[in-house]
Amino acid sequence: MSFIEKVKHELKEVGIVTLYFLICFGIxxxxxxxxxxxxxVEFNALSAxxxxxxxxxxxxxxxxxxxxxNRFQRSHAAFIDVFYRSLVYxxxxxxxxxxxxxxxxxxxxxxxxxAVLHALEKTDINHFWATVIGVFLSFVGFNVFSTISRxxxxxxxxxxxxxxxxx
Numbered sequence: 001m002s003f004i005e006k007v008k009h010e011l012k013e014v015g016i017v018t019l020y021f022l023i024c025f026g027i028x029x030x031x032x033x034x035x036x037x038x039x040x041v042e043f044n045a046l047s048a049x050x051x052x053x054x055x056x057x058x059x060x061x062x063x064x065x066x067x068x069x070n071r072f073q074r075s076h077a078a079f080i081d082v083f084y085r086s087l088v089y090x091x092x093x094x095x096x097x098x099x100x101x102x103x104x105x106x107x108x109x110x111x112x113x114x115a116v117l118h119a120l121e122k123t124d125i126n127h128f129w130a131t132v133i134g135v136f137l138s139f140v141g142f143n144v145f146s147t148i149s150r151x152x153x154x155x156x157x158x159x160x161x162x163x164x165x166x167x
Contacts, residue, residue: 010061017142018057024138025049056093056135060142063089078147086139093135097128 001009029049036043068088101123106115149157 014057014061017060018053020142020145021056021060021138022049022053024134024141025053028134028138055096059092059096060089060139063092064146078151082140082143082147085143086136089139089143090132090136094132097131 026046026049029043029045033043063085098119101119102112102115105118105122106112109115109118145157152160
C-alpha cells in the first residue's frame with residue numbers, strides 16, 4: 001500500500017467516525033439550545049462540536065487499534081465489549097476535558113495544584129456530568145454499530161442501511 005493510499009484510507013476511516021460524532025454532538029447541542037431557549041438564554045457552540053468530533057474521531061480510531069480498546073472483543077459477549085469500550089473511551093474523554101480545563105486555569109495561577117483547584121472551582125458539575133453522559137451514549141451507539149459491522153463483515157452494515165431492497 002502506497003503512502004497516498006494509506007493517507008486516503010486513514011482520512012476515510014477517521015472521517016466516517018468524525019461524521020458520526022459530529023451528528024451526535026450536533027443533536028446534543030440542539031437539545032441544549034432548545035432547553036435554554038425556555039429561559040431566553042442564547043447558546044451557540046457549533047465550533048466546539050466540530051472540534052470535539054474531530055478529536056474524538058481520531059482518539060476512537062487509535063483506541064480501536066490498541067489492546068485497551070479490544071480487551072473483551074473476542075472473549076466475552078458483545079454487550080460487555082460495547083459497555084467496556086464505551087466506559088473506557090468516555091474515561092479518556094473526561095481526562096482530556098479535565099486536562100484542558102487545568103491547562104486554561106494554569107494561565108491564571110502559579111502552579112499545577114492551584115490550576116487544578118481553580119479549574120474545579122470554575123467547573124459546573126452539572127454541565128460536566130451532562131457532557132459525560134452525552135458522550136457515553138454517543139460511544140454506546142458507535143460501539144454497537146461497530147460491533148454489528150464487525151459481525152456482518154466489511155461493508156455489509158453500509159449496504160444494509162443505504163441500499164434499496166431488491167424484490
